[in-house]
Amino acid sequence: MNIALTPGLPMSQNSKKVLISLALALGLSSSTATSGFAEEKTAAIHEAKPPVINVIPAGINEMVATLTVTGTIVPRQEVAVGTDVAGLLVLELNADQGDVVKEGDILARLDKSSLEIQLAQIEAQRAQADASIAQSEAQIVDAEIAVRQAQEALERARALSMKGINSKMELDNATNAHDSANARLNTARQALSATKSQLQLVAAQKRDVLLRLEKADVRAPASGVVLSRNALLGGIVSFNAGPLFRIARDRDFELAANIPEVDLPRLKENMPVSVRVSGLDDPVAGRVRLISPEITASSRLGSVKIALDRNASIRPGNFARAVVELTRREGVNVPLSAVVYHGTSALVQVVKDGVIESRKVELGIRNDRAVEVLQGLGEGEDVVARAGTFVANGDRVTPVRIADEATGAIK
Numbered sequence: 001m002n003i004a005l006t007p008g009l010p011m012s013q014n015s016k017k018v019l020i021s022l023a024l025a026l027g028l029s030s031s032t033a034t035s036g037f038a039e040e041k042t043a044a045i046h047e048a049k050p051p052v053i054n055v056i057p058a059g060i061n062e063m064v065a066t067l068t069v070t071g072t073i074v075p076r077q078e079v080a081v082g083t084d085v086a087g088l089l090v091l092e093l094n095a096d097q098g099d100v101v102k103e104g105d106i107l108a109r110l111d112k113s114s115l116e117i118q119l120a121q122i123e124a125q126r127a128q129a130d131a132s133i134a135q136s137e138a139q140i141v142d143a144e145i146a147v148r149q150a151q152e153a154l155e156r157a158r159a160l161s162m163k164g165i166n167s168k169m170e171l172d173n174a175t176n177a178h179d180s181a182n183a184r185l186n187t188a189r190q191a192l193s194a195t196k197s198q199l200q201l202v203a204a205q206k207r208d209v210l211l212r213l214e215k216a217d218v219r220a221p222a223s224g225v226v227l228s229r230n231a232l233l234g235g236i237v238s239f240n241a242g243p244l245f246r247i248a249r250d251r252d253f254e255l256a257a258n259i260p261e262v263d264l265p266r267l268k269e270n271m272p273v274s275v276r277v278s279g280l281d282d283p284v285a286g287r288v289r290l291i292s293p294e295i296t297a298s299s300r301l302g303s304v305k306i307a308l309d310r311n312a313s314i315r316p317g318n319f320a321r322a323v324v325e326l327t328r329r330e331g332v333n334v335p336l337s338a339v340v341y342h343g344t345s346a347l348v349q350v351v352k353d354g355v356i357e358s359r360k361v362e363l364g365i366r367n368d369r370a371v372e373v374l375q376g377l378g379e380g381e382d383v384v385a386r387a388g389t390f391v392a393n394g395d396r397v398t399p400v401r402i403a404d405e406a407t408g409a410i411k
Contacts (some may be wrong), residue, residue, distance in 0.1 A: 050396040055351050055382040057401065058332050063365040063372045065327040067266060069304065071257030073277065073318040075248035076289075076307065079222050081107060082243040083215045088114070090235045095245065097229050101220045107245055108231050110216040115209055122206045129199040136192035143185035150178035224249045227316060248316065253308050254289060255320050258301040266326055267291050273306050278319040285309045288324065327365060331372045332379050339363070339371060340388035348377060349384040349391065351399045356384070358393040 092109035095101055157174035160166035218231075224247040231237075231244040255275055259267075273286040290305035306322055308314065339361075340347050350357045361376030377383070382399055384391065391397055 050354060050398045051390070052400055053351070053391060053397040054385040054402045055399040056335065056338065056385050058334050058373065058377050058379055058381050058383060060330055060379050061333050061370070062328065062330050063333055063370070064325060064367070065365040066367075067259075067263055067324045067326055068321065069255075069257040069259050069324065070319070070321050071255045071304075071306075073253050073308075073314055073316055073320055074256045075227065075316055076252040076254045076305075077249040078227070079224065079247040079249050080243035081218060081220060081245035081247060083110070083218050083237060084239070085110065085115075085212045085215045086237055086239050088112075088216060088237050090231050090233055090237065093229070093231060093233055095220075095226050095229065097226055099226045100224070100251070101226060101247065102223045103220055105220045106217050107220055107226075108218040110218070110237060112213055112216045115213050115216065119206065119209045119213070122202055122209060126199065126202045126206070129195055129202055132195040133192060133199065136188060136195050139188040140185065140192060143181065143188045146181040147178070147185050150174070150181035154178045218244060220245075220247060222247060222249045225251050251310060253314050253316065255286065255306040255308060255322055257304050257306065257322065258296075258299070259304055261295045261300050261302055264291065264295070264302045264304075267304065267324065272325045273322050274325075275306065275308060275320050275322045277311075277314055280311075280313055284311050284314065286322070329365070331364060331374070332377055333370045333372045334377070334383050335370055335385065336366070336368075337386045338383045347387070348373070349387045349393075350377070351382045351384060351397060354396050354399065356391045356393055356395045356397060 089111035090108055091111050093107070094109075095105070095107040101107065154174040154177070157166055157171045161168070161171045227246040227248050229245050230242060237244070255273075267288055269288055269291065271288045273288060274283045275286050276283050286306045286308040288304065289307040292303040295302045306324075334348060338348055340349070345360050346363050347358050348361050350359050359376055362374040364372035364374045366372065382401065385402060
């Protein structure tokens with residue numbers, strides 16, 4: 001009689017004893033009966049081997065904390081170019097949108113004919129005033145002579161009157177003639193003063209016309225690139241027309257962005273920034289120039305200005321995305337997949353001597369692949385590459401180290 005033993009089939013101790021007794025009763029050796037038990041035991045031991053788990057050692061790498069903001073390219077300083085000489089015709093345009101100009105360049109010329117006529121009239125008035133001054137000075141000389149003559153006549157009349165030779169009427173006539181001569185002298189002097197005042201007025205009018213003539217040549221107040229040209233050839237300049245040109249001073253541009261109020265305290269002036277401008281293949285370097293001290297109450301946003309390195313391809317109005325570098329330091333880091341969260345606590349599963357240990361850690365900088373561990377984990381300790389998936393705290397495992405590329409960790 002043959003008895004078949006199936007390896008790996010679980011069997012209790014009582015069953016084993018019964019089988020051995022049966023085997024002996026049938027004349028089989030005990031070794032034949034127990035051979036099946038050995039195979040079963042080997043299979044059980046093989047089945048109890050701890051499961052294999054992928055682990056990765058915690059490494060020291062440089063971590064960078066960044067903040068991404070979006071905004072629009074604007075001139076750092078915009079210059080409005082115009083003139084306060086209204087009513088003049090635009091005769092010539094020397095600059096157009098996109099042109100690079102230097103300080104003092106003539107951008108437009110206006111019709112000066114009316115101003116030149118005014119200047120000629122003023123010159124004529126000046127000549128007339130000069131003639132009036134000369135005439136008044138001559139009148140003053142005549143009046144001074146008349147005053148001296150009247151004074152001499154009055155003195156003679158007084159002397160003769162004291163001797164009783166002249167009558168009182170003759171003395172009165174001499175006195176009146178002296179007073180009349182003095183009055184004519186004062187009138188001549190006042191006429192000279194009035195003519196000189198008129199001459200000063202003419203000189204002021206001349207300076208005004210000369211200034212307007214100079215402004216008729218519209219010049220660039222600063223070097224830069226012309227953003228827009230509103231002047232039209234043959235158009236009439238008016239006060240309400242706005243600036244004739246707009247210039248981006250020194251071709252300096254910056255990114256104007258609005259960011260949430262919670263992120264503003266993280267920014268500092270001169271922080272390095274990498275800016276991706278729409279339409280450009282390569283990023284443009286920049287630095288944080290200005291952080292608004294005020295938050296807009298309605299939107300809870302604050303404005304930030306990021307100065308950009310000069311680039312001929314940048315244009316105002318471009319959309320841009322900036323990555324601000326907040327912090328850069330070296331520290332212990334693990335892949336993001338190695339971190340599991342329990343409530344507000346962050347945990348990593350450390351494998352030590354083949355046993356899983358769930359350890360609470362404090363996290364720092366993170367990026368799209370890895371996260372910095374500030375406390376709770378040392379360099380070189382093995383952590384489960386994908387935490388919280390198949391194992392729990394206290395489980396025994398067979399750890400297998402994998403390459404950084406497999407987990408996406410930063411080298």
